[in-house]
Amino acid sequence: MRNLLVLCIMVACLSGCQDFMSTLQGLFQSTPPHTPTEAMEVKRLKVNHTELAYVEDGEGDTVVFVHGASGDWRTWEGLRPFIAQKYHYIALSRRYHYPNSWSDEGQHYSLTQHVEDVAAFIRRLDVGKVHLVGGSYGGRVAGYVALKYPELVRSVVMSDPDIIDPTTAQGVAALLDYQKDVAKSSAAAKAGDSWEASMRLYDAVLDDPGAFLHAPIVQQQRWLDNADTVPLMLAAKPPRPPSCEQLVALKVPALVMSGEKSRAVFKYSNKKLLDCLPKGTETAVVPDAPHLWYPVNPKAGAREILAFLAEH
DSSP, rough: OOOHHHHHHHHHHHHHHEEEEEEEEHHTSSSSSOOOOOGOOOEEETTTTTEEEEEEOOSSSSEEEOOOOOOOOGTTTTTTHHTTTTTEEEEOOOOOTTTOOOOOSSTTOOOOHHHHHHHHHHHTTTTTSEEEEEEEEHHHHHHHHHHHHGGOOOOOOOOEEOSOOOHHHHHHHHHHHHHHHHHHHHHHHHHTOHHHHHHHHHHHHTTTTTHHHHHHHHHHHHHTTTTTTHHHHHHHOOOOOEEEEETTTOOEEEEEEEETTOOOHHHHHHHHHHHHHTTTTTTEEEEEEOOOTTTSSSSHHHHHHHHHHEEE
16 A cells, blocks of 8 residues: 555656645745744834834845834734745834833823824935835824825825724714723723723734633734723824824825725725725735734735735
């Protein structure tokens, strides 16, 4: 039986060895060789009276990644091996987020401040215009930077940025449903339990009451490393959303992304955003992945981003 098996393998290799080896190679090279997260050098840039931690990898045109709520530079680690093969990859940690030290009690946590910080960070990099990528809250930051400082941005990628509220009946209903879940996070924050607030927020954005408890341990730890920022974010007064007139005047190419399983409110918000952005704005959906798709299907997300960047 063993000899017969060996013979079958030899015949298979002789008849289609090249295809067989290509398939095998694909299996072992699904993720390019890269420096492990633990070995990455964390650098710092001082901007607006604080220091922002960041990592960089690769060479070429610069792509800056901005994380969302309760995240940091590690949010994008799944994409780094793919992006850094062709571009100069940079992922930063926003003000107050791990591993940044706090220069105050958190009173400057606001979308407006994060926009100014990212703009100042890009200027300090001194690499010319950058491709800017943001997810969730970070997508909103990236969008605002592109609107306010187009001279700094070559293109912008926004994943479920929730920049503008939906206006259809279904969209408004989805928004109200989402706000009810976020209210549970807000209640925990007001009670002084930042860990509970953080976990409740995770469940809310994924539309799953047990999402945090079922998340991988490493993902849970990274989320909780930033738990103290959640009460700050929930308490901050948001700026007035941009109007359709402002959005249609966006001067840089844009890609609006979403997870295939993103909560309905984000899909309706994206639809409203696309109705306002310039015609021809590109879209992409990361298959079999939720709102926080970066650790779930980073390869597919990176593929969409790379295809977009190649055009711009």
